[in-house]
Amino acid sequence: MAPARSKTRLFRLGSWVEARRVAAILRQETIGGALLLGAALLGVIWANTPWSDGYDALRDQVVGPAALHLDLSVGAWAADGLLAIFFFVAGLELKREFVAGDLRDPRRAAVPVAAAAGGVAVPALLYLLIAGGAGGGAARGWAVPTATDIAFALAVLAVVGRHLPSALRTFMLTLAVVDDLIAIVIIAVFYTAGLDVLPLLGAAVPLAVFALLVQRGIRSWWLLLPLAAATWVLVHESGVHATVAGVLLAFTVPVGRDGDGLAGRFEHRFRPISAGVAVPVFAFLTAGVTVGGLDGLADALTDPVALGVVTALVVGKAVGITAATWLVARFTRASLDEGLGWADVVGLGLLGGIGFTVSLLIGELAFGHGTARAEQVTVAVLAGSVGAALLATVVLRLRDHAHRRLRAAQARDEDHDGVPDAYLPDAG
Known part of the structure; x- marks a missing residue:
């Protein structure tokens, strides 16, 4: 009789190298998430003080060469330039x-x-059900609640889920990254007002030279930075959102077999700039909307667009992530790995509702910078992200307690080489 096939398990323990790498990223993103939250709060507070005119003047100050069509406001530089680093x-x-x-x-x-x-x-879909019929171009905001903020979400996970299995952490990290990739495709396809083909084709030249150099292991900044800048300028000139240039450049960088290589070096160098400078500055310059006290907040959140954004972030994300994971398990006849429960997945789904950075960006692209509806979307993204973070904190904190004893057992099994027995090839 043929031996029974082992049942496929979701969220199985990965490699020790991967677990260490994810843990290092979580430590970095904890700091970045704190800076992001602090910068956003500073922007909101400043915009709701008697000195709000100074905030508006700073955000709307135009700098850059007009000859290259780069005479942009400081806020636009943050959205188009700094987020390209992100x-x-x-x-x-x-x-x-x-x-x-x-x-x-x-x-x-x-x-x-x-x-x-x-x-x-x-x-x-949930957003369109709630706000799609509101008129005034409300349907253009359908993509606002679709993105997960990596820095904010991973910061919450690092703080409240310290004892969660490494596989869940890897899942959340990869989900957030894939989510952002989908978001940048949405931005490129659905939020490109007009396309100028010649600059877009021209961007392929510095991009190709950049790719040739990095594939040969060259990492001299004085060669690569001008090529990256030229690629960004030409993509910006084409009408495609300039952040697409950041993704295109990243995809040309080689990855070594051990996951390091030039990609690892670049990530180590640029992640602190992204998490510590680019994203917090963007949050500061985007989150500053005049709320108008509790009455103003209530009015903003009763707008169909704002209500759609909040509901989609808090409910839609959790339902979508959990349901999709369940469907994979259902149709592959897989089960969750030992010690895991669907409450873990629900907690991560709620965490995915933190849609801060990219959601704010899409809100501006959908409704225009400084418009009343864009400000309502900003308030909704802030409220929805905070709500999702609080609910995720409650669920994941409960699950964290459940996993604590398992982590303690793994620590006791740790060998002299510093690798827990559970990660060894012959374990289990």
């Missing part, structure tokens, strides 16, 4: 995950990719 780091992380990470195995990749897709589709 997406460059996200692109590096995504490539490393699928080239050298545990997710190079299609069976492992299927779960977070499906969850990310569900976490995009369900919030978009």
